[in-house]
Amino acid sequence: MLRKRFLAILMALAMALTMMAGCGGSEASEPAGSSGTPSGTEAPEEAPAGEGVTGKVMIYTSMYEDIIEAMDEALEEAFPDCDIEFFYGGTGNLQAKIAAEMDTGKLGCDMMMVAEPAYSLELMEGGWLHPYVSPEASSLAFEYDKDGYWYPVRVCNMVLGYNPELKSKDEIPNSFYDFAYDTSVKGKISMSNPLTSGTAQASVTALKDKYGYEYFDALGAQGVMVESGSVALTKLETGECDVIMILEESILKKREEEGSKLEVIYPTDGTINIPSTIMTVEASKSANNNTAACEAITDWFLSTEGQKNIVAGWMHSVRSDYPEPPYDAIPTKEILENTMPVNWENCFRQREEIRTKFQEAVTITG
Numbered sequence: 001m002l003r004k005r006f007l008a009i010l011m012a013l014a015m016a017l018t019m020m021a022g023c024g025g026s027e028a029s030e031p032a033g034s035s036g037t038p039s040g041t042e043a044p045e046e047a048p049a050g051e052g053v054t055g056k057v058m059i060y061t062s063m064y065e066d067i068i069e070a071m072d073e074a075l076e077e078a079f080p081d082c083d084i085e086f087f088y089g090g091t092g093n094l095q096a097k098i099a100a101e102m103d104t105g106k107l108g109c110d111m112m113m114v115a116e117p118a119y120s121l122e123l124m125e126g127g128w129l130h131p132y133v134s135p136e137a138s139s140l141a142f143e144y145d146k147d148g149y150w151y152p153v154r155v156c157n158m159v160l161g162y163n164p165e166l167k168s169k170d171e172i173p174n175s176f177y178d179f180a181y182d183t184s185v186k187g188k189i190s191m192s193n194p195l196t197s198g199t200a201q202a203s204v205t206a207l208k209d210k211y212g213y214e215y216f217d218a219l220g221a222q223g224v225m226v227e228s229g230s231v232a233l234t235k236l237e238t239g240e241c242d243v244i245m246i247l248e249e250s251i252l253k254k255r256e257e258e259g260s261k262l263e264v265i266y267p268t269d270g271t272i273n274i275p276s277t278i279m280t281v282e283a284s285k286s287a288n289n290n291t292a293a294c295e296a297i298t299d300w301f302l303s304t305e306g307q308k309n310i311v312a313g314w315m316h317s318v319r320s321d322y323p324e325p326p327y328d329a330i331p332t333k334e335i336l337e338n339t340m341p342v343n344w345e346n347c348f349r350q351r352e353e354i355r356t357k358f359q360e361a362v363t364i365t366g
Contacts, residue, residue, distance in 0.1 A: 050078045050079030050080060050081070050082060050296065050300070052081075053079050053081060053082045053292070053293045053296045053297075054081045054082055054293070055082060055083070055288060055290040055293050056082075056083045056084075056085070056110075056287075056288045056290060057082060057083070057084045057085070057110045057111060057288060057290055057293050057294060057297060058085050058086075058087060058108065058109045058110050058111070058287045058288065059084065059085065059086050059087070059109060059110070059111045059112065059113060059297075060086075060087050060089070060094055060097075060098070060108075060109040060111070060112045060113070060114075061086055061087070061088060061094075061112070061113040061114070062088070062089060062090055062091050062094055062113070062114055062115050062198060062276075063088070063113060063154075063276075063313070064313070065088050067313040068086045068088055070309065070312065070313065071086070071309055071313075072084070072086060074306075074309045075297070075300070078300055078305070079293075079296070079297065079300075082293050082297075084297070087108075087109065090196050090197060091114065091115045091119075091196060091197055091198030091199075091201070092195055092196035092197070093196070094112075094114065095119065098112075102126075102128075105285065106284075106285050106286070106287070107128070107281050107285055107286060107287065108287050109281060109286070109287055110280065110281055110286045110287050110288050110290055110291075110293075110294050111278065111279065111280050111281065111294050111297065111298075112277075112278070112279045112281070113153060113154075113276065113277070113278050113279075113301075114198060114276060114277055114279075115156070115197070115198025115199050115201075115202070115274065115276050116198045116199065116201070116202040116274050116275075116276060116277070116342070116344070116347065117143075117150065117152070117275065117277050117344045117347075118198075118201075118202065118205075118344045118345075118347035118348040118351065119198065119277075119348070120145070120149070120150035120277045120279055121344060121345065121348045122348050123279065124145065124149045124150065127282065128281060128282055128285055129149045129150065129279050129280065129281065129282055130149075130280040130281060130282045130283060130286075130291050130294070131145075131147045131148045131149050132148040132280060132291070132294075132295045132298060133147070133148040134148060134151065134295070134298055134299050134302055135299065136299055136302035136303055136319075137151065137302070139302070139319050139320060139321055140152065140302065140318050140319060140320065141318060141319060141320035141332075142155065142275040142318050143275070149279065150277045150278065150279045151277060151278050151279075151298065151302060151318075152275030152276065152277055152278075152318040153275075153276060153277060153278040153301050153302065153306075153310065153318060154275075154276045154310045154313075154315040154316070154317075154318065155273065155274070155275050155276070155315055155316035155317070155318055155332065156199050156247050156248070156249060156274045156275075156276055156315055156316075157247065157248040157249075157266075157271050157272065157273055157274065157316070157335060158199060158200075158202075158203040158245065158246075158247060158248075158271065158272035158274065159245075159246065159247070159248045159251075159264050159265060159266055159267065159271055159272075160173065160174070160176070160179060160243055160244065160245060160246070160264070160265040160267055161232075161233070161236060161243065161244045161246045161250075161251050161262055161263065161264060161265065162236065162242065162243050162244075162262070162263060162265060163236050163237060163239070163261065163262055163263075164261060164262075164263050165261050166239050166242075167242055167243075169263075169265065171184075171242075172184075172185060172242050172243045173185060173243055174265055174267065174268050175267045175268045175269040176207060176245070176267050176269055176270075176272075176340070177211065177269050179222075179243065179245060179267075180211075180215055180218035180219045180222055180224075181218050181222075183222070185222070185242045185243055186221075186222050186223055187222070187223040188240070188241050188242040188243070189222055189223075189224050189225070189241060189242065189243055189244065189245070190224065190225040190226075190227055190231075190232035190235060190236075190241050190244040190245070191219075191224055191225075191226060191232070191244065191245035191246075192226070192227075192228065192229055192232075192245070192246070192247075193226045193227070193228075193364055194354070194355060194358055195355050195358075195359070195364070198276075199247060199274050199276075201347065201351065201354070201355070202272065202274050202342050202347055203245070203272045203274075203342075204216070204354060204358055205342055205343065205346055205347040205350070205354055206272050206340045206341065206342045206343075207272075207340070208354060208357075209341075209342075209343055209346060210269075210340060213357050213361075216357055216358050216360075216361035216362060217361045219361065219362050220361040220362045220363065224362060225241070225365050226362060226363070226364045226365055227365055229246055229247065229250045230250075232244040232246060233246070233250060233251070233254060233262065236262055237260070237262065243265075248264055248271075248314075248326075248329060249313070249314035249315050249326065251263070251264050252264070252314040252326050252327050252328050252329055253314045255327070255328050256314070256327045256328065264329075266330065266335065266338070267340075268338075269340060270338050270339045270340030270341075271335050271338065271339050271340065272339070272340050272342065273335065273336065273339040273340075273342075274342065275318060276315075278298055278301055278302075280294040280295065280298065281294075302318070302319070304319065304321075304322065307319050307322050311324060311325070311326050312326075313326075314326045314327060314329075316329065316332045316335070317332070
């Protein structure tokens with residue numbers, strides 16, 4: 001902030017000197033319009049997105065921490081006079097934190113970027129969210145709340161992953177169904193924990209809706225390992241796992257940053273497409289009562305510039321006009337041609353029942 005104030009002082013001095021020079025009326029000064037450009041015809045420069053946005057904003061998010069760091073730098077550049085902070089936590093931890101804060105009648109954040117829309121439905125129903133109709137909404141390719149209580153901000157895809165250096169694609173399950181029922185991979189499969197991961201919760205909801213609760217029993221009989229994505233990826237590299245249920249971005253990130261040979265399988269029975277959401281907390285229940293800044297930040301995230309940062313984080317854009325998929329991913333349009341739908345009302349209303357049934361059927365290892 002000291003550097004910003006110093007720059008502001010220099011700019012003010014420069015403007016003052018310019019005005020003094022222009023007010024002198026010296027014979028050397030050129031009359032208006034004497035140059036090649038007629039007076040008054042120059043278009044003003046477009047104001048930066050964050051101009052005039054001040055105060056503090058706290059954002060709770062479940063995005064990966066290294067992606068948050070990159071976002072933080074981009075936001076600092078876009079909103080130089082606004083103090084924007086992130087608090088990171090897995091979905092389960094964030095929900096527990098927010099539940100505790102709700103008892104006080106006020107949350108410790110001003111915005112949230114969470115894993116899936118079901119939690120947005122819950123918060124909206126509880127009166128915790130601020131409605132805002134963003135001018136960027138018309139460019140979105142995914143469902144959003146028409147009153148502006150929540151918007152999709154990034155697209156995560158639950159897929160399968162394998163190691164082509166150890167197994168060929170035709171030797172392993174290529175569908176979520178076979179992941180649970182093909183006994184050739186029994187004891188050599190892994191997935192994330194739906195009790196702590198919002199994307200995993202969304203995925204098991206979709207799988208339950210398609211295949212019934214028997215699917216959970218099949219996962220248990222397969223000896224599925226329930227653990228973090230980083231552990232699952234390591235086991236895929238070493239051969240301890242043959243195939244894993246994983247977010248597409250986790251494999252794409254590893255391929256770009258580490259040159260990994262791990263590959264994505266877009267399941268034949270449908271990729272589970274999960275638009276993660278952005279929301280603003282209702283002013284009187286927020287940490288800093290700064291909805292004006294939150295609205296500007298929402299617009300930035302949904303804009304082409306904001307989405308550029310999302311795609312750089314190996315997630316798909318929510319805009320219909322964004323041309324590029326993340327590194328090494330197939331186009332979003334191709335993914336949307338074969339998806340397994342998630343009923344977000346079921347994901348919200350049946351959350352505890354689904355978690356209980358999953359726990360009863362599957363041993364959670366980590």
